Amino acid sequence: MKRDVCFILNGEPVKASIEPHVTLLHMLREVFDLTGAKEGCGGGECGACTVLVNNKPMNACLILAVEADGLDILTVEGLSNGLELDELQQTFIDHAALQCGYCTPGMIMSAKALLMKNPTPTEDQVVKAISGNLCRCTGYKKIVEAVMDISNRNLGS
Amino acid sequence: MNGTVKKRKAGVDGVKNFEYYKPKSLEEARELLLKYGEEASILNGGTDLIVRIHDGLSHPKAVIDIKGIEGLSEITYDEVDGLTIGACVTLNQMGENPVLLEKFRVLAEAGHTVGSCQVRNRATMAGNIANASPLADTATPLLALDAMVKVFGEEGETEVSIHDFFVWVRKTCLQVGDIVTGIRIPNYGSIEGIYQKHTRRNEVDLATVCATVIKIDGEVHIALGSVAPTPIRARKTEAFLKGKVLTEEVIEEAIEMVLGEIAPIGDIRASKDYREEIVKVLIRRGLRELIAAM
Ligand SMILES: Cc1cc2nc3c(=O)[nH]c(=O)nc-3n(C[C@H](O)[C@H](O)[C@H](O)COP(=O)(O)OP(=O)(O)OC[C@H]3O[C@@H](n4cnc5c(N)ncnc54)[C@H](O)[C@@H]3O)c2cc1C
Ligand code: FES
Ligand code: FES
Numbered sequence: 001m002k003r004d005v006c007f008i009l010n011g012e013p014v015k016a017s018i019e020p021h022v023t024l025l026h027m028l029r030e031v032f033d034l035t036g037a038k039e040g041c042g043g044g045e046c047g048a049c050t051v052l053v054n055n056k057p058m059n060a061c062l063i064l065a066v067e068a069d070g071l072d073i074l075t076v077e078g079l080s081n082g083l084e085l086d087e088l089q090q091t092f093i094d095h096a097a098l099q100c101g102y103c104t105p106g107m108i109m110s111a112k113a114l115l116m117k118n119p120t121p122t123e124d125q126v127v128k129a130i131s132g133n134l135c136r137c138t139g140y141k142k143i144v145e146a147v148m149d150i151s152n153r154n155l156g157s
Numbered sequence: 158m159n160g161t162v163k164k165r166k167a168g169v170d171g172v173k174n175f176e177y178y179k180p181k182s183l184e185e186a187r188e189l190l191l192k193y194g195e196e197a198s199i200l201n202g203g204t205d206l207i208v209r210i211h212d213g214l215s216h217p218k219a220v221i222d223i224k225g226i227e228g229l230s231e232i233t234y235d236e237v238d239g240l241t242i243g244a245c246v247t248l249n250q251m252g253e254n255p256v257l258l259e260k261f262r263v264l265a266e267a268g269h270t271v272g273s274c275q276v277r278n279r280a281t282m283a284g285n286i287a288n289a290s291p292l293a294d295t296a297t298p299l300l301a302l303d304a305m306v307k308v309f310g311e312e313g314e315t316e317v318s319i320h321d322f323f324v325w326v327r328k329t330c331l332q333v334g335d336i337v338t339g340i341r342i343p344n345y346g347s348i349e350g351i352y353q354k355h356t357r358r359n360e361v362d363l364a365t366v367c368a369t370v371i372k373i374d375g376e377v378h379i380a381l382g383s384v385a386p387t388p389i390r391a392r393k394t395e396a397f398l399k400g401k402v403l404t405e406e407v408i409e410e411a412i413e414m415v416l417g418e419i420a421p422i423g424d425i426r427a428s429k430d431y432r433e434e435i436v437k438v439l440i441r442r443g444l445r446e447l448i449a450a451m
Contacts, residue, residue, distance in 0.1 A: 020174065056249075110275070
């Protein structure tokens, strides 16, 4: 039986009526057309589906859509202001921290969660924060550099 | 043949539908669990259950989400009862709790080795033990610490020793309708020692072998995971070590005794022989750590 869910999605209150077996990831992609979060493994291993739930990174593939009721959910689409990219998104581009881009929304959300808690993380903390996100293309170096660039900027300001 | 190709649809969306309930009280949850019997599954952090549903290993008719029940999300501490961790406390919440970090560090460290940051923001210790995997990361510290599992069941809330909790691979002593409400660790004077997890890869991997070797108020407690159908305590070795000074000779003798207390198997993660070798290394390192701590 379908159930109603009300939650905050990228800052806006939203509503949906959804079957209990649908994952949060599929609801975001198919009901709300937010295709940033990707399905890589569908089982918590790759982090491509990472979104922030009450500011904490979680695997949207391991959450039922009905569980979203009352929660605050932020996807990569919620970072930019219209066409204006968020600082972290722009830095990923500046550092060429992506190739195919499949892991990128998840990487950015994991890094975002870290920066929200700690604006000036060390390289070690960055590596730990993205250790639940797999990238098959870049070898992680540029991703870490991009996040460290923000950390260094925050340290300087 | 009609020429159709069977393809599993990605996500839980390919599976049979189920009813979802989010009860507000233990009584209401128990009623639902009894109504659906074996066809109900408790949903906590979902990091085991949702994967099992997704892989077609579980087919519940009803999923009972216990996260709406009041009082299950707290960590409390007092000198008489010790530390009580509510069933819905996540592993990352445990890792941020000052009392846990100060007094029961080995447990916080073991919890921190589970999955990834994303997984630990959802996964709970109650789910970790209720799932009853022989390699569950929080099982060996709980065994070594003689933890008590709080269960809401037929007779209301009772406590069962962690030593009676694990019955077999994926089987606990819980009956239909039982709900773990929390896990209690008695208060001790001093706890020294470490949790070790041997994996193939550093992050997001399950233990090939794991071990907790600690000294509680002067007595050595050894617990091992992934070496038998359930996580175990090495009681004979502990008895042998009682009152002994930990010299290198004593440690080597203890290692041989531990090998007699385990029954590892070979599987995709490692062969039986390899597991035994790793057990030796983890016990040696664990006991040496206790010498260093003195
Ligand atoms: C990518 C990934 C990596 C993982 N890595 C590890 C790892 O390194 N080490 C490890 O040990 N595990 C690992 N796991 C398994 C899992 O994350 C843990 O076992 C976790 O602690 C389960 O907790 P949960 O709250 O998510 O349980 P759930 O999935 O909600 O529940 C697990 C089982 O316990 C039952 N249950 C839950 N709560 C209760 C309760 N209060 N009373 C009675 N029954 C209950 C459920 O019905 C279910 O059968 C991993 C999982 C994933 C997806
Ligand atoms: S799709 Fe969710 S972790 Fe891989
Ligand atoms: S850029 Fe291709 S997977 Fe990371």
